[in-house]
Amino acid sequence: MGAAESSSKPVGSVHDFIVKDAKGNDVELSRYKGEVLLIVNVASRCGLTNSNYTELGQVYEKYRDKGFKILAFPCNQFAGQEPSSNEQIVEFACNRFKAEFPIFGKVDVNGNNAAPLYKFLKSERGGLFGERIKWNFTKFLVDKEGHVVNRYAPTCSPFNIENDIKKLLGV
Numbered sequence: 001m002g003a004a005e006s007s008s009k010p011v012g013s014v015h016d017f018i019v020k021d022a023k024g025n026d027v028e029l030s031r032y033k034g035e036v037l038l039i040v041n042v043a044s045r046c047g048l049t050n051s052n053y054t055e056l057g058q059v060y061e062k063y064r065d066k067g068f069k070i071l072a073f074p075c076n077q078f079a080g081q082e083p084s085s086n087e088q089i090v091e092f093a094c095n096r097f098k099a100e101f102p103i104f105g106k107v108d109v110n111g112n113n114a115a116p117l118y119k120f121l122k123s124e125r126g127g128l129f130g131e132r133i134k135w136n137f138t139k140f141l142v143d144k145e146g147h148v149v150n151r152y153a154p155t156c157s158p159f160n161i162e163n164d165i166k167k168l169l170g171v
Contacts (some may be wrong), residue, residue, distance in 0.1 A: 013146025015038070017117045019073075020105035022086040029103070029117070029146070035067045036168040037142040038139050038161065039121060041075040043082040043107050046136040048154055053097040055158040059165070060101045066169050067144070070101035073118075075109050078136050082106065109133040124148035143168050 014037065015030040040056065043049060060070045074089045081143040084092065086105050093099035107115035109134050114122075121140045122131035125148045139152040141164055149168065154159055 006107065012138055014117070014120070014142050014148070015146035017110060017120070018031075019107075019115070019117055022090045022103055023106055024086075024105060024125055029071075029101075032069055032071075033146065034144050036063075036070050036165060037140075037146075038068070038070045038143060038158070038165070039117075039140045040070060041073050041107075041118075041133060041136060041138055042072045042089075042093070042103070043075060043078065043136040044084055044089060045081040046078070048135075048137045049081075051094060052137045052158065053099060056101065057097055057099055059158045059162060060099075062162075063165055063169060064119075066171055068169060072099070072101060072103045073109070073115070074103065074106040075133075076106060077108055077110055077133075081136060097128070109138075121151075125151035141165070 015033050017029045018026050019029060030045050037165065056070055074082045089106070090103050093103055107118065109115065109118040122133065125140060135154040137154040139156065139161065140148050141150040141161065143149050150164060
């Protein structure tokens with residue numbers, strides 16, 4: 001479970017990672033070169049689930065055709081709020097929230113087993129609690145070159161990130 005680096009060269013951007021999709025297939029994040037990304041650790045049974053999934057879907061719909069993608073990574077490290085299988089998580093997000101953005105395989109975001117992608121994200125943009133992810137729905141904004149430009153708290157509404165997204169998209 002988790003992401004792997006695509007080679008032994010030093011990591012310089014998000015595009016250097018290979019992650020697993022919800023079906024266990026490798027996905028090279030280099031496929032997102034030239035797109036602005038919002039990378040989010042998600043959970044189905046969190047008090048922030050309804051507002052975040054709803055608003056993420058609306059922001060995605062608004063900017064997806066302008067070069068914006070949301071990459072959702074389920075995580076069960078916070079009060080066991082994502083106990084479902086990858087298949088159940090995708091079904092939940094797609095059926096209940098009509099999520100159309102990619103939902104990847106479940107990962108750890110903290111600790112020794114944290115996905116390499118999340119180790120990188122945290123090293124690029126620490127938060128209030130240092131590099132640790134505080135809770136579900138922590139968001140990382142990534143520019144078209146794969147560089148992490150900002151980190152947002154779990155309680156930050158995706159709507160409050162829109163101006164930063166538009167600036168990176170040039171719209």
